[in-house]
Amino acid sequence: MFAVRYHRYGGSEVLCVEEVEEPHAGPGQVRIAVRATGVTPADWYLRSGMLRSIASVDFPHIPGMDAAGIVDEVGEGVTGTTVGDAVFGLVPFADQGGAAAQYAVLEAWAPKPQSWSFEEAGGAAGNIDTATRVLDALDAAEGMTLLIDGAAGGVGTITAQIARARGLTVIGTASEGNHAFLDQLGVIPVTYGPGLADRLAPLAPQGVDVVLDAAGKGSLAELVALAGDPHRVVTIADFDADRHGVRYLRSEAGQSPGWAGLPLAADLADHGRLTVPLHAVFPLKEIATAHDVSANGHARGKIVITVP
Numbered sequence: 001m002f003a004v005r006y007h008r009y010g011g012s013e014v015l016c017v018e019e020v021e022e023p024h025a026g027p028g029q030v031r032i033a034v035r036a037t038g039v040t041p042a043d044w045y046l047r048s049g050m051l052r053s054i055a056s057v058d059f060p061h062i063p064g065m066d067a068a069g070i071v072d073e074v075g076e077g078v079t080g081t082t083v084g085d086a087v088f089g090l091v092p093f094a095d096q097g098g099a100a101a102q103y104a105v106l107e108a109w110a111p112k113p114q115s116w117s118f119e120e121a122g123g124a125a126g127n128i129d130t131a132t133r134v135l136d137a138l139d140a141a142e143g144m145t146l147l148i149d150g151a152a153g154g155v156g157t158i159t160a161q162i163a164r165a166r167g168l169t170v171i172g173t174a175s176e177g178n179h180a181f182l183d184q185l186g187v188i189p190v191t192y193g194p195g196l197a198d199r200l201a202p203l204a205p206q207g208v209d210v211v212l213d214a215a216g217k218g219s220l221a222e223l224v225a226l227a228g229d230p231h232r233v234v235t236i237a238d239f240d241a242d243r244h245g246v247r248y249l250r251s252e253a254g255q256s257p258g259w260a261g262l263p264l265a266a267d268l269a270d271h272g273r274l275t276v277p278l279h280a281v282f283p284l285k286e287i288a289t290a291h292d293v294s295a296n297g298h299a300r301g302k303i304v305i306t307v308p
């Protein structure tokens, strides 16, 4: 099969399309003919080698952590999914990638919502997993107000909509050019950066109950002050979390509590309550450009690769 691989750490020029051996579905897994796969910041963090002290990769490495496509192999013990089903889901974590390819193995998946294109579904699973873990860790419940720092990106847009569906009020930070976009998602927009507390005060006179730092731009001290308690704040992007008494959430190998969010999110999508805003869609051969656009740090929603 064809796949994108890299053989060493480096810039996006190390990505190349080549012939590789096909993967096969192991017990509890399915294999899909990939139609689309998401690009996440972790793809280029790993590729650049900047995370090698905490998350190295085995070379050659196929990037891509989530995907959508058509099931063409069903592993031992899998029930309820058959060859020909359209699904979206996550590749096995231990491999740290593998979806930017003709075929990929998934270890968690759900039926593709009718209302989503393959592009939308291909970029959804990772962010649904993250959003579910975040909202559960914060005990986010109906009636609460959630502040998301970094609401306009891939994680922010999905977390905000799932939180809205759970009955929360969501306030999200973004640059001013993204305020109308957030408003359309049912999110109250506010500009990030110094002075956030002053701008937030008229929007949330009672304060905020829980906070997600999805930006990792050094704002944890201010976010903790806004929440009034570090236990009401989680970050997925600031490695300095400990210093602020804040929980840093990361995906771990093995069954993720976020997997339960996949069928729930598909159901929300089928009821018109969850969209996957796409910043840009690139063909597989332009994956280097897709990594560079992600690294620019201003994606409005998700960046996705289509697989021919």
Ligand SMILES: NC(=O)c1ccc[n+]([C@@H]2O[C@H](COP(=O)([O-])OP(=O)(O)OC[C@H]3O[C@@H](n4cnc5c(N)ncnc54)[C@H](OP(=O)(O)O)[C@@H]3O)[C@@H](O)[C@H]2O)c1
Binding pocket: 040, 041, 042, 130, 149, 150, 151, 152, 153, 154, 155, 156, 173, 174, 175, 176, 178, 192, 193, 214, 215, 216, 217, 235, 236, 237, 249, 250, 251, 294, 297, 298, 299, 300, 301, 302
């Ligand atoms: N630990 C985990 O389990 C986990 C899982 C997924 C992702 N992550 C991490 O979480 C972070 C977000 O992921 P993502 O996929 O959402 O990234 P993304 O889609 O690339 O996020 C881009 C967004 O960041 C916003 N942004 C840029 N500078 C900002 C600032 N100073 N303050 C607030 N927002 C700012 C941009 O808004 P503007 O264009 O309006 O500036 C843009 O919409 C990344 O660091 C990623 O590695 C961690």
